[in-house]
Structure formats: structure tokens, C-alpha cells
């Protein structure tokens with residue numbers, strides 16, 4: 001019997017080569033042995049790395065402790081459920097509990113440092129931007145789904161990062177960079193820039209809201225998609241647009257793939273070597289990731305190829321993509337410039353990823369700001385009336401025409417600018433650049449070990465700026481939960497020079513931040529080498545939409561009984577971006 005069993009075992013494990021009369025390990029067994037050997041080797045290497053190479057005694061800094069913070073579960077650290085809803089409040093509470101603006105927590109094997117004060121944010125993310133501007137690596141999203149080259153995710157140490165920033169800056173921040181047919185008929189400065197495009201699209205927005213006031217959020221979304229698709233690709237969106245569907249699908253997939261704590265491979269990257277063909281739930285992430293990669297590649301490639309097709313046909317609308325593609329074609333046709341560094345070279349791939357970045361950056365952000373704005377105007381009729389009075393003082397061109405606010409008029413609307421700042425402060429869009437709940441999903445990563453306030457900040461730690469805590473810090477913004485644009489208007493916060501310059505740049509790195517009521521744009525648009533490249537575009541677009549809406553429409557709370565308004569409680573959404581949760585309002589034609 002024993003002999004029979006061992007014979008069967010031999011047959012199962014070994015395959016015989018009859019001609020030679022020898023045995024070798026059969027394919028299933030050989031694979032199992034290889035996988036086990038690989039696992040064993042990985043564990044051994046991991047052990048050597050953690051226990052010997054990263055041993056605490058290797059640096060003196062190691063004797064310093066991490067910033068204080070909650071302990072959480074021994075294996076997984078702080079569970080996600082704790083942070084699923086408005087985590088920025090939880091972080092602010094912990095900062096208070098541990099009496100430190102800088103706190104630390106852990107999810108699985110990842111250290112997360114949360115900065116809850118403007119000083120710590122400035123000291124680390126701005127002044128030490130050279131080491132605090134990387135992004136934490138998500139193996140699922142960057143590697144398996146192939147999104148590591150996007151503008152948002154590319155490592156700050158990758159040479160492409162600098163090229164992306166230059167290309168985006170040239171493409172959206174300098175006037176005259178989107179020349180040609182788009183937005184013909186815009187006001188001065190408009191033709192030859194995105195001004196005309198914004199002015200044209202805001203008319204469509206106002207018209208849509210007047211026809212369907214209840215769908216204002218949907219109309220904001222349509223407006224931002226329409227503007228950015230024209231800007232990036234010269235493409236006009238239609239109802240049920242296929243490109244937009246791809247964009248939406250891609251955003252949804254990004255949310256899933258970046259979902260915190262969901263993919264073990266993000267914390268134990270060795271798992272990415274598991275072969276896809278290995279059946280079972282352990283390798284499901286690889287099959288899913290490969291499918292998602294295909295879908296998201298479509299979103300990056302299809303509009304880009306569409307522009308190339310249009311250019312080849314000779315009839316196309318000038319856009320960010322077409323202009324840059326033409327530039328590189330012309331450059332390659334002429335002789336390469338001597339001394340031109342290879343790493344600065346703009347390639348087609350770079351243009352493609354930058355255009356995708358424009359879309360990803362603009363799609364949701366201005367929508368959130370405008371949604372909060374509309375709701376706040378309904379809640380604060382005295383603010384709304386003051387903005388309207390300011391707009392009414394502008395001399396509109398064209399007799400008998402409906403008054404149309406032009407971008408060139410915006411610098412005159414100083415109170416509106418204070419309102420925009422207060423909207424960005426009161427209802428910050430990227431409350432917290434956070435990987436735990438995905439909110440704006442833009443955490444930073446520190447690339448070398450550092451010391452701050454006597455605490456050790458370990459290399460590769462994820463660093464989050466709790467923007468919400470800063471925007472509601474009573475020492476910075478007295479009475480922070482009151483919506484009060486006057487805090488920026490009456491106190492002489494802006495120098496006359498910067499107040500006059502609509503497209504002023506308050507984001508230069510080490511400029512001292514105003515002690516009380518500092519410009520919230522210093523925090524709302526991110527930090528260091530990652531600061532939002534779309535700031536000027538976003539501001540122009542926001543101010544134009546806000547002015548155009550209030551010049552033609554009245555926004556109020558519904559009257560419950562004769563004089564009593566139902567005052568809704570303000571709450572915020574938690575998601576990729578955040579805004580005030582909608583409550584019933586009424587929008588009526590003003591003239």
C-alpha cells in the first residue's frame with residue numbers, strides 16, 4: 001500500500017522522459033516550487049532590508065520619535081472607516097488632542113504625516129519643497145493601471161515633471177497661447193487667448209441655468225467640460241458625448257484604483273509579481289488592473305489621436321494639443337538646436353499627458369467652487385446684493401444688449417474677488433490632500449529623512465496638508481465659521497498693486513504669509529513644486545462665471561412661509577473634491 005502511495009506521489013510530482021529514462025519536475029509542481037522559492041527569497045531580502053539595512057542604530061535621527069498620533073490597529077493601523085467621512089475634522093481633533101500641529105498615523109506599513117497648521121505647511125511643503133514634492137507611489141494605480149506618467153502622479157524626481165510644468169505653464173497661463181478660431185469675438189486680450197473661449201462658454205452656461213435653474217450643478221459640469229475639451233483638444237462636446245463618457249469612466253476607475261486600504265499590493269508591492277494566470281482572489285487585482293489600464297488608456301489616447309486626425313485633414317480648431325504638436329513638427333523639420341538638452345525636449349507623449357492633466361485638473365474643481373458659491377449667495381443675500389451693485393456700476397458695451405461681463409471688466413470687481421477668496425476659504429475644494437479618503441487624492445511624499453520640531457519625518461512618508469484646518473483656524477481667520485468676504489475687502493489685505501492685477505501671482509514660495517486673514521489662495525491651490533498650474537485660469541473662469549450669474553440672476557432660499565426662510569444646515573461632501581451639500585434654493589431671472 002505504502003509503495004502504491006509513493007508511486008502515485010512520484011507520478012504527480014515528476015514527469016518521466018521515456019527516451020532518456022530520467023525524471024524531471026512536472027509543470028504544475030515546478031511552478032509551485034518557483035513561486036515558493038521566490039516568496040522565500042523575497043521574505044529573506046525584506047528581512048535583511050528592514051532588520052539590518054534600516055536598523056534604528058544606523059542613523060542618529062532614528063533616536064528621535066515620530067510626531068504624536070493615534071495608534072490604531074496593530075496590523076492595519078488606522079482603519080479607513082474612521083476616516084471615511086470628513087477626515088479633515090478628525091485630523092484637526094487629533095492635532096488638538098495631541099497638542100501638536102504635526103501628527104502621524106499609520107495605514108498598514110505606510111507612515112502618514114498630517115500638517116495641521118499654516119506654519120508647518122509653509123516650513124515643509126513650501127520652504128523644503130525640493131524634498132517634499134514627490135507623490136506616494138500607488139502600485140495598483142501607477143504600475144498595474146499604468147497611470148504613473150500622469151501630471152498628477154509623476155514623481156518630482158522624474159525629469160518629465162519639470163517639462164510637464166513648463167508645457168502647462170506655456171499652454172494655460174500666458175495670454176496668446178491658444179490662438180485662432182476658438183472664442184473668436186472675445187473681448188480684447190480674448191482673441192488669441194482663452195479669454196474668448198471662457199466668455200463664449202459662460203453665455204451658454206447662463207442660458208442653460210435660466211432655462212433649467214434646478215440643474216445648476218449639471219450645467220456647471222457641462223461648462224467646465226466644454227471649456228476644457230475645447231482648450232485642450234479644440235473639441236466641442238455634444239449630448240451623450242463619447243469622449244466625456246471615457247473621461248467620466250476614467251475618473252471613476254481612478255477613484256476605485258486609488259481607494260485607500262483596498263489594494264494590498266500598495267502596501268506589499270512584492271504581490272505585483274504574482275502571475276496573472278494564477279486563479280483565485282489573490283490575483284484578482286492584476287486582472288482588474290489590466291482591464292482598467294485599457295479603459296484609461298483609451299481616455300488618454302482617443303482625444304489625442306482625434307486631434308491628429310483633424311490636423312491631418314487640414315480643418316481643425318486650434319488647441320493646446322494642436323499648437324504643441326505643430327511646434328514639435330516644425331522643430332523636427334528644422335535642424336535641432338545646438339545645446340538643446342534631451343530632458344527638456346517636448347515629445348508627443350508629453351503633450352498627450354499634459355492635455356489629460358488639464359482635463360483631470362479642471363473637470364471637477366471649478367464645479368465645486370461654483371456650487372458652493374451659488375449656495376452661499378442664497379444664504380447671504382446682503383453679500384449677493386453688494387456684488388450685484390458692484391457689477392451694475394460697470395458700463396456695459398452695446399446698447400439694448402443684455403449686460404455681458406467681460407474678462408477685462410473683472411479687475412473692477414474688487415468685492416467679488418473678496419467673495420471668491422471667501423468661497424475658497426469657507427468651503428475649500430481640496431480640503432485635505434489625502435490618500436485615505438481619496439479627497440483630491442494629492443498627497444505629497446518626502447524623499448529623504450528629515451527632522452521637524454524635534455520629530456523625525458521618515459523618508460517616503462506620505463505628507464498631507466490639512467487645508468480645512470488652516471482655513472478654519474481662528475488665529476488665522478477670526479470667526480472662521482462665518483462667511484464674511486469683508487475680511488479680505490476692508491482690512492487692506494491685498495496691496496493695491498495685487499488687488500488691481502486680476503491675474504496676480506500670490507503663490508511665490510517664500511513670501512511671508514499675512515498674519516491675519518492671509519490670502520486663502522496660498523493654501524487652496526496646493527504647495528511647492530506641485531502647486532496647481534491652473535490657478536490663473538481657474539480664477540478667471542470662476543470670477544467670470546460668478547459675475548455673469550449674479551448680473552443676470554437672483555439666487556435666494558425658498559420662502560417657507562411669508563417672511564421666514566428655512567435656513568439650511570451647512571454640510572460638506574467627502575470625495576475626490578468637496579463642496580457644500582446642496583439644499584433647496586431658488587434661481588430667478590434678474591432682468
Ligand code: HEM
Nearest residue numbers: 151152357361362365366430442525526527530532534538
Ligand atoms: C478652483 C479651482 C482649482 C483648485 C482649488 C485647484 C486645486 C489644486 C490642488 C490643491 C492641487 C494639488 C497641489 C498639490 O499637490 O500640492 C492641484 C493640482 C493640479 N491642478 Fe488644480 N485646482 C483648480 C483648478 C485647476 C484647473 C482649472 C486646472 C487646469 C486647467 C488645474 C490643473 C491642475 C493640475 C494639472 C494639477 C497637478 C499638478 C502637479 O501634480 O504637478 N487645476 N490643483
